[in-house]
Amino acid sequence: MDATAKLLRQPQQALDVGQLRADFPILKQKIHGKPLVYLDNAATTQKPQSVIDMFRCYYSEMNANIHRGVHTLSQRATQNYEEARTKVQHFINADSFKEIIFVRGTTEAINLVAQSYGRPKLKAGDEIIVTEMEHHSNIVPWQLLCGQTGATLKVIPINDSGELKLDNYKDLLNARTKIVSIAHVSNSLGTINPIKSIIDMAHAHDVPVLVDGAQGAPHLKVDVQDLDCDFYAFSGHKLFGPTGVGVLYGKEALLDAMPPYHGGGDMIKMVTFEKTLYNDLPYKFEAGTPHIAGVIALGTAIDYVSRVGLDSIVAHEHSLLSYATEAAREIPGLRLIGTASEKTSILSFVMEGIHPHDLGTILDHEGIAIRTGHHCAMPVMEHFGVPATARASIAMYNTHEDIDDLINGLKEAHKVLM
Amino acid sequence: MLDIKDLYQDIIIDHNRSPRNFGKLEHATRVAEGYNPLCGDRLTVYLNLDANIIKDIRFEGTGCAISVASASLMTDHLKSKTKAEAEEIFQNFHTLLTKDNEQPEGEMLGKLSALSGVKEYPVRVKCATLCWHTLHSALNGKETIVSTE
Numbered sequence: 001m002d003a004t005a006k007l008l009r010q011p012q013q014a015l016d017v018g019q020l021r022a023d024f025p026i027l028k029q030k031i032h033g034k035p036l037v038y039l040d041n042a043a044t045t046q047k048p049q050s051v052i053d054m055f056r057c058y059y060s061e062m063n064a065n066i067h068r069g070v071h072t073l074s075q076r077a078t079q080n081y082e083e084a085r086t087k088v089q090h091f092i093n094a095d096s097f098k099e100i101i102f103v104r105g106t107t108e109a110i111n112l113v114a115q116s117y118g119r120p121k122l123k124a125g126d127e128i129i130v131t132e133m134e135h136h137s138n139i140v141p142w143q144l145l146c147g148q149t150g151a152t153l154k155v156i157p158i159n160d161s162g163e164l165k166l167d168n169y170k171d172l173l174n175a176r177t178k179i180v181s182i183a184h185v186s187n188s189l190g191t192i193n194p195i196k197s198i199i200d201m202a203h204a205h206d207v208p209v210l211v212d213g214a215q216g217a218p219h220l221k222v223d224v225q226d227l228d229c230d231f232y233a234f235s236g237h238k239l240f241g242p243t244g245v246g247v248l249y250g251k252e253a254l255l256d257a258m259p260p261y262h263g264g265g266d267m268i269k270m271v272t273f274e275k276t277l278y279n280d281l282p283y284k285f286e287a288g289t290p291h292i293a294g295v296i297a298l299g300t301a302i303d304y305v306s307r308v309g310l311d312s313i314v315a316h317e318h319s320l321l322s323y324a325t326e327a328a329r330e331i332p333g334l335r336l337i338g339t340a341s342e343k344t345s346i347l348s349f350v351m352e353g354i355h356p357h358d359l360g361t362i363l364d365h366e367g368i369a370i371r372t373g374h375h376c377a378m379p380v381m382e383h384f385g386v387p388a389t390a391r392a393s394i395a396m397y398n399t400h401e402d403i404d405d406l407i408n409g410l411k412e413a414h415k416v417l418m
Numbered sequence: 419m420l421d422i423k424d425l426y427q428d429i430i431i432d433h434n435r436s437p438r439n440f441g442k443l444e445h446a447t448r449v450a451e452g453y454n455p456l457c458g459d460r461l462t463v464y465l466n467l468d469a470n471i472i473k474d475i476r477f478e479g480t481g482c483a484i485s486v487a488s489a490s491l492m493t494d495h496l497k498s499k500t501k502a503e504a505e506e507i508f509q510n511f512h513t514l515l516t517k518d519n520e521q522p523e524g525e526m527l528g529k530l531s532a533l534s535g536v537k538e539y540p541v542r543v544k545c546a547t548l549c550w551h552t553l554h555s556a557l558n559g560k561e562t563i564v565s566t567e
Contacts, residue, residue, distance in 0.1 A: 032420060355482035357457050358426075361539060365422045373457060387458025387480065416426050417434070417483060 013309055015316045020308065021397045023048040034367030037402045042187050042215060042346055042393035043371050045240045047301070054300045055242070058293040066292055067266055067283070081292055084299030085282070091302050092232065093223040094249050098281035101248040101255070102295050106214040107137040109233030109248035110181070112285065113210050114141040116258045117231075118179060124150030127176045129207075131156040131164055131193075132383060133186040136376040138212045142181060151178070158383060162189035162338040169198065173205050180209045184216025188377040188391065189338030190321075190346030192220065199229055208254065214238055218395075219317060219344040221310055224249050236294065240395075241301030245294035248285070255281050262287040313396045317345035320394045324403045331410055337389050345394035348375075351410065354417050356388040362413040368406055425535040425542075426483065429491075434483040439493035443476040452479075452552030452564040459485040459545055463493075463552045470501045475553075482545050484536060489549035491530055501557050508550045515543050 021027050024046045029036045038046060058080070064073035066081050082097075089097050103109045118128070128142045132155050139153075146153055154177075156169045173180075180202045185192050199209045208230035216222060217234035224232050231254070236245035250258075260267055260278055264287035269277040278284050305313070324347050328334055333352035351359060360372035371391045374381045381387060392406055443464030453460045461479025465472060475493045479486070496504050510526055515536050536546045544566035552564045 355458075357482040357542070357545065358484070361425065361542060362422055365420070381458075387460070416422060417431060 013312050015308065015312045015396060017316070017397065017399055021399075023050070023304075024397050025049060025052070027397060031367040031369070032365050037366075037368040037405045039392040039394065039398065039402060039406060040369045040371050041218075041395035041398075042238070042375075042391065044237045044243065045218065045395055046397065047240055047242070048304050050304055051241060051297050051300045054297040055293050058296055063293070065289055077292055080296045080299075081290075084295045084302075087299040087302045088247050091222075091306070092217070092247075092249055093225050095225060096252055099224075099249055099252050099255065101250065101282045101285040102290055103233075103246050103248050103285075104244055104291070105235040105237070105246035106212060106233045107141075107246075109231075109246055110138055110210065110212065111141045112248055112261045113179075113181075113231050113233075113250070114145045116261045116285075117208075117254065118142075118145045118151075119148060120259060122149040122151045122178050125176060126151040126178045127154050127172075127174070128152070129154045129156060129169070129172050129177055129180040129182075129202075131182055132158045132379050133162065133164070133189055133191060133377065134181075134183055134379070135187050135212065135214070136378070137214075138181055138183060139379070155379075156182075158189075158191075158380075160384075161340050162186065162191045162380075163340045164191075164193055164198075166194075166198075169201065173201060173207065175205075177202075177205060177207045180207055181212065182209065183212045183214075184222075185213075185219065185344050185346075186338065186377070186380070187215050187346070188348055188375040188380045188389065189340065190343040190348065190393075191338060191340035192216075192342040192344055194342075195229070196227055199227060203228065215344065215346070218305075219314065221314075230254055236298040236301065239298070239301055240304060241298040242291075242294045244291045245298050247298075252281060255285070260284055260287070264288045308396060316396060317394050317398075320398055320400065320403060321345045321347065323400060324392065324394070324406070327403065327407045328410075331407070331414075333414070334410070337384050337386065346391060347393070348389045348391045350386050350389050351414070354413060356390040358417055359390045359410070359413050362416055363406070363409045366405065366409045366412065368409050370406070420538055425539060427532050427535065429529060429532045430483060430487040433487035433490040437477075437486050437490040439476045439490065439497075440478065441476055442478055443474060446476075448556040448559060450552045450556035450560065450564060452548045452555070452566070454481075454485075454544060454548055454565055454567045456567050457482065457545065459548055461485070461489055461549060461552060463489075463549065463556050465553075465556050467501065467557070472496050472499050472501070472504060477549065481548075482542075484533070484542050484545040485548050488533055488546040491532065492549050492553065495528060495530055496553070504553065504557060508554060511550060512547060515546055 026046045062076040064077045066078040154172045202209045210231040211229045213234040218239045232249040237243040267287040337348040356372035373388045446464035448465040459481030464476045466474035477489045548566045555564045
């Protein structure tokens with residue numbers, strides 16, 4: 001049974017969306033004189049007041065560099081920074097805080113693994129498996145690695161519903177496979193991949209798996225021990241936290257064996273010109289002064305999500321997705337892109353005779369924010385034979401009225417352009 | 419308050435639905451390609467340039483309504499113009515779309531003025547100007563694919 005189905009079976013508190021919306025100050029804005037209808041959450045999410053306040057709190061009460069000082073402010077900053085690490089650890093049920101590395105985002109996390117795990121290990125003829133539905137951030141780092149090592153990239157194809165063709169995956173896994181890197185959830189299609197079985201299959205071949213959790217962590221319960229993934233990456237800004245912060249989870253044994261990614265302060269125990277000793281995990285991978293305020297605010301965002309209840313959030317998003325999908329199917333000339341049986345709250349579509357950018361402009365005029373373009377997933381666009389799609393993506397503060405506004409906006413676009 | 423019809427005027431909708439001078443030009447003397455990969459607008463401009471006069475001009479491609487309408491209006495406007503005139507019109511059109519205080523002469527632009535609404539949507543300027551940059555490339559015999567991104 002997939003993660004969403006499991007969550008939906010549990011009794012959950014229905015979200016009080018009205019109350020929730022009051023926590024997000026940006027939602028009060030008017031765009032072109034209309035109330036903002038923010039449906040671009042897969043690109044980035046809005047922030048609750050508590051996260052916004054944490055920046056003011058950090059810079060007015062505890063700002064100091066971490067891990068280095070004996071004075072009070074430094075200790076306060078360090079304590080809050082490390083508390084955030086513990087929050088992340090528990091959020092994804094990692095075994096140890098040493099397995100939580102703070103990076104700039106999912107993209108940096110994947111680059112770290114490619115360079116620090118992949119580069120020393122891979123040689124000419126080795127293979128890396130990704131999928132056709134990946135975001136560019138889970139394609140290009142591996143292409144760079146292939147260029148550096150002579151390894152080749154193998155791609156699990158998708159079908160026309162936007163689901164992975166797992167038979168092809170079976171065929172691709174072989175003795176030359178050195179890593180599998182796969183999205184938990186597709187940012188362009190909304191497809192939830194069966195990553196547990198994908199991981200099991202890879203492990204049967206002694207192949208580690210990196211999961212791109214940028215769209216997974218905000219919309220599904222992630223338990224890295226249950227998944228048994230070797231690496232899991234996600235971004236703070238897609239989880240109601242700030243930009244510039246993300247997380248790489250890695251199994252301790254793997255991270256321990258990997259050389260550092262960036263060199264500098266804090267990731268060392270001792271430096272001489274003859275020899276440098278690297279720091280223990282997780283600090284070995286955190287060179288330089290991090291985005292301290294950002295990490296602490298990410299902790300605040302996790303607190304917020306936990307307080308609202310991820311299971312309630314998932315149920316609410318699922319309900320809106322069903323509502324939106326049904327309504328979209330009624331619009332003449334609208335073709336859904338991404339119709340997997342297991343999906344999160346992403347609705348990608350094209351409208352016949354209407355270019356997505358014209359759609360986006362007209363919707364913007366109605367105060368509605370969606371994303372139009374290739375969503376950093378050009379191979380997906382190529383698969384479906386479209387230059388771009390329109391994508392509406394739902395989060396906890398969206399309402400049925402937001403979906404109604406979207407549908408009316410699409411009908412308006414039809415009127416204006418056809 | 420901006421009206422969406424200021425951008426999507428009837429003439430724009432018409433030229434998008436029924437683009438003029440659409441299709442390949444056999445025996446073109448100049449050809450240039452334009453492509454904005456981030457938004458997917460793509461077109462080819464064909465010229466029959468004879469003694470610096472645009473004897474014929476056609477275009478092919480796919481893209482948003484603004485990019486297609488702009489290309490259609492451009493090709494209509496430029497038939498029988500000289501190369502120098504075409505470049506001047508390009509400059510004026512660019513000013514129309516990007517500069518607040520300078521307003522080019524309406525006469526020179528004719529129906530192209532219908533695209534003046536794009537100024538209020540800066541992110542769409544590249545859609546409207548792709549065909550003109552591509553034309554410029556064709557007029558000057560450049561080989562590389564043009565982009566306005």
